[in-house]
Amino acid sequence: MIAGIELGGTKTVVATGTAGGIVHEEWRFPTTGPEETLGRFINWLRERGTPTAIGVGAFGPLGVNPGRENYGRLLATPKPGWSGFSIIEALAAAFPQARVVIETDVNAAALAEARLGAAKGLDDVAYITIGTGIGAGILSGGRLIHGALHPEVGHIKVARQAGDDFAGVCPFHGDCLEGLASGPSMAARWGTPAVDLPENHPAWDTEAWYLAQGALSLLGIVAPAKIIIGGGVSQATGFHLKVEALLKNLAAGYFIPLQDGPYIVAPALGQQAGIIGALLLTSHS
Amino acid sequence: MIAGIELGGTKTVVATGTAGGIVHEEWRFPTTGPEETLGRFINWLRERGTPTAIGVGAFGPLGVNPGRENYGRLLATPKPGWSGFSIIEALAAAFPQARVVIETDVNAAALAEARLGAAKGLDDVAYITIGTGIGAGILSGGRLIHGALHPEVGHIKVARQAGDDFAGVCPFHGDCLEGLASGPSMAARWGTPAVDLPENHPAWDTEAWYLAQGALSLLGIVAPAKIIIGGGVSQATGFHLKVEALLKNLAAGYFIPLQDGPYIVAPALGQQAGIIGALLLTSHS
Numbered sequence: 001m002i003a004g005i006e007l008g009g010t011k012t013v014v015a016t017g018t019a020g021g022i023v024h025e026e027w028r029f030p031t032t033g034p035e036e037t038l039g040r041f042i043n044w045l046r047e048r049g050t051p052t053a054i055g056v057g058a059f060g061p062l063g064v065n066p067g068r069e070n071y072g073r074l075l076a077t078p079k080p081g082w083s084g085f086s087i088i089e090a091l092a093a094a095f096p097q098a099r100v101v102i103e104t105d106v107n108a109a110a111l112a113e114a115r116l117g118a119a120k121g122l123d124d125v126a127y128i129t130i131g132t133g134i135g136a137g138i139l140s141g142g143r144l145i146h147g148a149l150h151p152e153v154g155h156i157k158v159a160r161q162a163g164d165d166f167a168g169v170c171p172f173h174g175d176c177l178e179g180l181a182s183g184p185s186m187a188a189r190w191g192t193p194a195v196d197l198p199e200n201h202p203a204w205d206t207e208a209w210y211l212a213q214g215a216l217s218l219l220g221i222v223a224p225a226k227i228i229i230g231g232g233v234s235q236a237t238g239f240h241l242k243v244e245a246l247l248k249n250l251a252a253g254y255f256i257p258l259q260d261g262p263y264i265v266a267p268a269l270g271q272q273a274g275i276i277g278a279l280l281l282t283s284h285s
Numbered sequence: 286m287i288a289g290i291e292l293g294g295t296k297t298v299v300a301t302g303t304a305g306g307i308v309h310e311e312w313r314f315p316t317t318g319p320e321e322t323l324g325r326f327i328n329w330l331r332e333r334g335t336p337t338a339i340g341v342g343a344f345g346p347l348g349v350n351p352g353r354e355n356y357g358r359l360l361a362t363p364k365p366g367w368s369g370f371s372i373i374e375a376l377a378a379a380f381p382q383a384r385v386v387i388e389t390d391v392n393a394a395a396l397a398e399a400r401l402g403a404a405k406g407l408d409d410v411a412y413i414t415i416g417t418g419i420g421a422g423i424l425s426g427g428r429l430i431h432g433a434l435h436p437e438v439g440h441i442k443v444a445r446q447a448g449d450d451f452a453g454v455c456p457f458h459g460d461c462l463e464g465l466a467s468g469p470s471m472a473a474r475w476g477t478p479a480v481d482l483p484e485n486h487p488a489w490d491t492e493a494w495y496l497a498q499g500a501l502s503l504l505g506i507v508a509p510a511k512i513i514i515g516g517g518v519s520q521a522t523g524f525h526l527k528v529e530a531l532l533k534n535l536a537a538g539y540f541i542p543l544q545d546g547p548y549i550v551a552p553a554l555g556q557q558a559g560i561i562g563a564l565l566l567t568s569h570s
Contacts, residue, residue: 061541065426075541124433138506140432141350145425147508148409148542155539156505157444157498172537213442220441221423221506223432252457254440256346256360257433 003051004278005041007058013275014041019283021116021276034085042094053099055281057108057274064146072102101281107144108277110137117268119226126224129231134178154178158213181210183233194233204236212246219255230267240264288336289563292343298560299326304568306401306561319370327379338384340566342393342559349431357387386566392429393562395422402553404511411509414516419463439463443498466495468518479518489521497531504540515552525549
């Protein structure tokens with residue numbers, strides 16, 4: 001038996017299934033403290049059998065480089081109780097025979113979309129998610145990118161849209177990508193939650209502008225064959241086409257990967273990308 | 286015997302040596318047309334023996350993904366005669382027993398600096414070079430990043446320095462990183478070639494600002510453990526410290542890889558990084 005867990009900031013999804021990403025049984029519950037959250041997963045899983053491998057996609061900051069001391073451990077996080085908690089030790093204590101593979105939640109989702117979703121069959125894929133924050137998972141040459149810690153794509157700087165003087169909401173950087181385009185940023189900028197903004201509201205042009213800037217940086221630095229944009233704040237009709245048109249305009253014919261369309265696409269696995277990715281991690285080298 | 290060739294836009298460097306990056310013999314000559322340039326290398330090498338492997342670091346755009354039809358082939362380039370030329374076919378015809386490994390020149394240099402130079406022992410390194418253009422090679426998790434083609438870091442957009450209204454010189458994008466900070470950009474902006482600008486000229490503050498923006502995007506997207514900045518336009522005294530100070534200011538304490546310093550460093554292998562990298566490619570998986 002293979003198991004997966006997607007640990008999100010607010011909700012947790014757990015599943016049994018296959019290393020090929022097929023979900024057999026799935027359960028969602030709110031994320032609380034680490035012992036309670038992992039404990040619920042462990043008890044649920046014990047009732048179902050003995051896993052040979054467990055894939056984990058988790059919020060960060062998180063040690064994701066196997067062989068480093070902090071692998072599978074949450075680093076300093078404002079989330080109460082989680083700083084320093086080792087997910088991998090908790091799972092190894094409960095299931096000593098299981099191989100445990102840990103990744104960021106966005107890398108797990110990127111892997112799922114690249115193997116079974118909107119970028120099926122591609123080895124070079126970026127998956128941007130826009131919600132409370134902005135994050136990205138990156139598959140490059142068939143491998144998930146970690147770097148010295150893991151990417152923090154939400155905190156790159158972006159060129160301003162002409163005339164935009166909104167200060168941004170990032171407590172660290174003000175007007176980084178996340179500060180100018182996350183869900184809380186849209187709510188603060190327009191006085192209305194993103195989900196309530198009409199589809200013809202200029203908010204979506206501004207939002208698409210900043211996502212096109214972020215996509216351009218990803219294109220220039222890791223050259224994905226396709227960029228997926230998901231998350232709660234990406235669901236306005238036509239949003240992906242809008243970002244693609246702006247990106248092509250910015251690129252001015254320069255970037256070859258952009259020439260085959262569509263380049264900016266919606267996720268195909270929806271809410272299940274994370275948990276499917278967690279299962280797939282158990283067969284990903 | 287192992288051989289290497291660094292094919293640059295204006296000069297070519299060829300060498301015999303070891304797969305560990307030790308140069309035995311080296312020869313530099315101007316890059317001309319493809320048959321003549323490769324021909325000189327082939328004749329020179331034949332006089333020295335029969336190589337078992339040849340590493341190539343070349344200018345682009347270039348197919349660098351083994352297994353794709355365009356591997357080792359120049360794509361559309363303004364450089365006369367080179368568009369569509371297959372470096373790998375020319376070398377395979379001359380040395381059918383040799384394994385040929387092709388990379389971008391900046392990836393070869395990044396590999397050399399990561400294995401033997403300024404980032405020795407690190408598996409997550411970016412190497413930015415500033416000259417006629419701006420490019421970057423990226424090693425991530427010990428592997429060189431290709432993406433769907435290869436990175437084009439010079440053409441990302443960057444946030445403007447306050448008060449800067451210089452239009453930029455990139456024929457495609459105007460004010461991309463390369464358009465605002467390459468050697469030709471500095472010459473156009475200040476009316477003086479970069480090499481002749483005094484070290485206390487404000488040009489270096491502007492230059493450092495834009496490199497800090499580029500470094501921030503690399504940090505956010507691939508999280509290198511160290512960023513090397515080299516090339517002709519990076520050699521003013523104190524330039525790397527200036528970029529690092531601006532980057533730390535932009536980062537505002539957020540990015541963990543940045544906390545161990547120095548983070549922005551000069552190359553250690555100087556003019557030899559490219560050819561050493563070409564030799565190292567023959568033992569890089």
